[in-house]
Amino acid sequence: MVVMAKIIKIKSMGGSDWYKNRPGSLHTNHNMQPILKKDRKKLQAIILTLIIILSLFLFIYCRTLPPLNDHHEAEAIPETPITPSKPSVEPEQSQDRQLENLNKIIDLDYSGQHLQGVFWGEHEFQKRIYLTFDDGPNLSPFNLNGKTTTVIESILDTLDSYGFKAVFFINGKNLEYTSPAEKKKLLSVLLRIIRNGHLLGNHSYHHYNLAKGIFSDGQSDMDDISHEFMMTQSALDEILGFSYPMILIRPPYAEPGRTSDLDQWLMNEGYYLISLQYDSYDYAYSPDGRWDQQGIMTRMTELLDKEEKGGVLLLHELESSAKLLPELLERVILEKGFIIEPLEDLLQKKYSR
Numbered sequence: 001m002v003v004m005a006k007i008i009k010i011k012s013m014g015g016s017d018w019y020k021n022r023p024g025s026l027h028t029n030h031n032m033q034p035i036l037k038k039d040r041k042k043l044q045a046i047i048l049t050l051i052i053i054l055s056l057f058l059f060i061y062c063r064t065l066p067p068l069n070d071h072h073e074a075e076a077i078p079e080t081p082i083t084p085s086k087p088s089v090e091p092e093q094s095q096d097r098q099l100e101n102l103n104k105i106i107d108l109d110y111s112g113q114h115l116q117g118v119f120w121g122e123h124e125f126q127k128r129i130y131l132t133f134d135d136g137p138n139l140s141p142f143n144l145n146g147k148t149t150t151v152i153e154s155i156l157d158t159l160d161s162y163g164f165k166a167v168f169f170i171n172g173k174n175l176e177y178t179s180p181a182e183k184k185k186l187l188s189v190l191l192r193i194i195r196n197g198h199l200l201g202n203h204s205y206h207h208y209n210l211a212k213g214i215f216s217d218g219q220s221d222m223d224d225i226s227h228e229f230m231m232t233q234s235a236l237d238e239i240l241g242f243s244y245p246m247i248l249i250r251p252p253y254a255e256p257g258r259t260s261d262l263d264q265w266l267m268n269e270g271y272y273l274i275s276l277q278y279d280s281y282d283y284a285y286s287p288d289g290r291w292d293q294q295g296i297m298t299r300m301t302e303l304l305d306k307e308e309k310g311g312v313l314l315l316h317e318l319e320s321s322a323k324l325l326p327e328l329l330e331r332v333i334l335e336k337g338f339i340i341e342p343l344e345d346l347l348q349k350k351y352s353r
């Protein structure tokens with residue numbers, strides 16, 4: 001009955017106020033109030049402490065984060081610093097280091113009184129061989145052992161695998177390009193030559209025979225000659241993006257291509273004329289008109305047997321020479337006890353005081 005009466009009372013009080021009179025209600029049980037007030041204070045203290053801890057934690061966490069905009073990039077950065085990609089042209093300081101071998105020649109005390117260089121009739125080489133390659137840079141592609149390469153890169157591969165240094169006497173006409181891609185390829189090859197300690201020499205622009213006259217009057221004078229070499233120098237510097245002075249010069253056809261005007265100009269300007277002692281005849285053909293690798297090997301063997309003095313060896317940037325080179329180095333030059341040295345070492349021996 002009591003239960004029923006309570007139910008009836010609750011119902012009669014209507015909707016929203018009925019819970020105020022239920023047993024244990026905060027509004028009706030006045031004896032409970034002090035205890036609840038104490039609990040509330042405790043709860044408030046706990047919440048406050050939690051808020052402070054959370055705020056502190058958030059503050060510390062936010063300070064360790066990068067600025068909002070860089071968030072994704074920051075995640076991608078590995079802990080080790082990224083090395084910047086190599087620029088197409090090395091910074092000045094490391095360029096100096098790369099040009100050390102060239103500076104050996106530039107730093108020689110040039111007298112200006114006599115033409116300096118290496119000449120046909122010389123014989124004091126103590127079984128040293130100095131490698132030179134003319135008429136490049138030759139970027140013609142060819143197939144070697146199933147792989148496509150270029151003439152100059154194949155020659156460099158061989159030289160670099162032995163650690164031998166050479167001088168590449170280049171022609172300005174071979175530095176002409178018709179597209180950015182061609183220029184890029186030329187640049188990469190020229191930089192490889194320089195970086196790997198080889199030297200670039202000037203072999204004129206057009207490969208005219210200077211001794212026979214290169215212009216309409218059939219005569220070459222100093223202006224014509226200097227123009228041929230300066231044009232090549234400009235073409236090289238334009239591709240490289242920095243100045244690489246080609247202080248070594250070989251006129252086309254070497255000694256037969258010399259003139260008194262050329263000698264005078266070289267002397268005035270402080271260049272070194274580089275002739276040769278051994279002509280490999282790598283450009284020559286066998287009597288039946290076909291290039292003959294074995295014929296060149298036989299010729300070189302006979303030549304080195306006969307002339308053991310050593311000296312500058314002339315080769316060309318030809319596909320056939322690129323293929324022949326490893327065998328020529330191994331089976332002829334090294335096997336006969338010759339030592340391959342960089343040309344700048346010879347010039348230092350001759351001209352340093």
Ligand SMILES: [Zn+2]
Pocket residue numbers: 134135203207252253
């Ligand atoms: Zn030539």
